Amino acid sequence: MKQDTVRSDHFRLSDQYQELKSSLHRYLIQLIEERDLDFDSWSAERVDRFVTDQVRRYVVDQRLPVNARETEWLARDARDELVGFGPLQELVDDDSVNDIVVNGPNRVFVERNGVLESVAIRFANDAHVLRVIQRILSPLGRRVDESTPMVDARLADGSRVNAIIPPIALDGPCLSIRKFRKHALTSEDLIQSGTVTRAVVDFLSERVRNRINTLILGGTGSGKTTFLNLLSQWIPEVERIVTVEDAAELRLEHPHVVRLETRPPNLEGSRAVTARDLVRNALRMRPDRIIVGEVRGDEVLDMLQAMNTGHDGSMTTIHANGIDDAIHRLEMLAGFAGYSGSEVTLRGQIVSGVELLIHVSRLPHGARKVMAVAEVEGLRDGEVQLRHLFRFDPAADTILDLREAS
Template sequence: MSMDQIERFRLSDQYQTLKSSVHRHLIAQIEDRKLDIYTWPADKVERFVAEQVKRYVLEQRLPVNQRESEALIADSRNELLGFGPIQSLVDDDTVNDIVVNGPHNVFIERGGKLYSAPVRFNDDNHVIRVIQRILAPLGRRVDESTPMVDARLPDGSRVNAIIPPIALDGPCLSIRKFKKVPLTAEDLLKSGSITQPELDYLKRKVETRTNLIVVGGTGSGKTTFLNLLSSWIPSGERIVTVEDAAELRLRHNHVVRLETRPPNLEGQRAISARDLVRNALRMRPDRIIVGEVRSDEVLDMLQAMNTGHDGSMTTLHANNVRDAMHRIELLAGFAGYTGGEKTLRGQIAAAIQLVVHVSRLSSGQRRVMSISELRGLEGSELVMHNVFRYEPESGIVVPQEAA
């Protein structure tokens, strides 16, 4: 039986029914024999599942061949201890994102493009059971009273789940996987995401404590690029990071990592990014790195950049550099800024010296689109200068004279 036939077999209703029956059999055996398999070593669990599945197939006289039996053993183990049908996708290092749109529609992102995954769930309850298993070790839950949840797996992967009645077509799960090994400058050069002159320029700017922001859309690689930039911070500097979900991996001896906290079940005791940025200012940092500015912490980040914490960095959702500047002004308004427009732009110009725009192209490739210097105000307008600009039509990076 070929791999395609196995995948079709796994997607069939017949197989889903069989897998559910085997899972119930395994649970019954564990409960009847009072087994604590969660404390067993992996090889012992593997043997137990294989023995029980083979015994069940023989006792029920099921028409299952060797390849189908191996698939059933692997899936039964994943149902018992892992994340069910998506465990193989979680284990696949080439998969960047896993998206579950109800029980029968599972997609993955690989190489910047979405593909349908050859797995499925039995029904809505099956999806919710896997979601609960993902969230349980994290101390989080999702139910009708709290139908949406954001969480982070121990390896740093981000998880979002939303269930009915909010999700009309069944429970949805999104996992943005965290790379085990951060991308290096060599990786980005090899993939064509950046050129050597751009890398050299950015490295020099990081080492000379230039305040910068990385802007781009969802999935454009902002955090990945921020990780790269932070790797060039000289050793010996004290760095404080602030994130909603701790994704940055700084290979420095002197790093303090802070993470926001959502409200509890009573809607209280939340710790926001603004709270953490304010606290970071009191922790004697040389640099502050905010994973993403998305709310009222923008004013405190600008203050940090303006008050001796040179070389601080952050990311921002925006389609281009100009939109990023406008979004900072908008967020400042949401944060309660009541001063004049020119005064705010003066603060922005004094705080931010460099803007790196990254984007995901139609091919799925992530690319540095421009590196721009913010050169102050001309009248009441911010003056931007492209040091490097990527032209998608020609695929050429156009360098320009830097100040």
């Protein structure tokens, strides 16, 4: 069985198969144009029947040396080229895949369970990759070309897309898709996976209900957004939440949420709406809590202002490698935003605004863990004082409760 799979993968990766797919795609496009078919109005079942019938007829008419199984592959791939995302469609449909990464036409990787692995999928050439990228972006009203070689976008299901093409990308068009989980993870899911313990969940749920301002920190892909979604489940339903994101990924399990998303500049380089613009506007929308998907720029000052002016229980995430590093990064971002006050004054604002820090991380084998939970106690001699409440012990592979020890 394994040898059959290897042979199958080898055939699907071959130039012969790619050329056959391209010829078949051109044949179907010509057929559709000649018959003036409206695929958009067809059901998925009708599209499948049409493509399968035409592929079988094409194989017979052209006397192609392919067996029944290979004909099924051709029919599925042809359908995906016509109405889906080409070679990537099977990965988009696979719920076990969290991320899809395309490095040019011949190298495709996916992340499953936190581990990145190569898959037996390829494109015919750079133009094929570009065609799929344009297929993804077109319904979103976005485009990528030599004048705008980089683009960020969000699919209808919330999945985040980034594309970058030559001449910026030297090895061919590159595409990244961070898939949107269909069902938000619950606290029980994270406990069973070992991400958190019952003690951590009980502590955090109590803090969220008590409207503690929270900062979630970690590296890329560490699970910050997932954890922010988890915390939102404990916000009382009577409260009004306004969220601000660069790309809307949050799925808050709450009945009263206003979602705001930044807008990039248009082709003339104007009419952009930044995260700072949205945070400022959110302050005027009578929010009980403001949730910023990620603080990464000058919006940090407005977020700290919100946390210091009655919007208790607000939350955000930040890229940082540890609890102490998160404090330093807040200071650095404030400096980039034009803050001109003293260092001690800025730290006073941080201490008054941020009350709880949660560090999440992805370990080398792919598992995601809560590495540390700490609360801000205040300033002493101009330095931020932290009290560590929970800490992950890699030797014991468990999260230690430090509250009794301290």
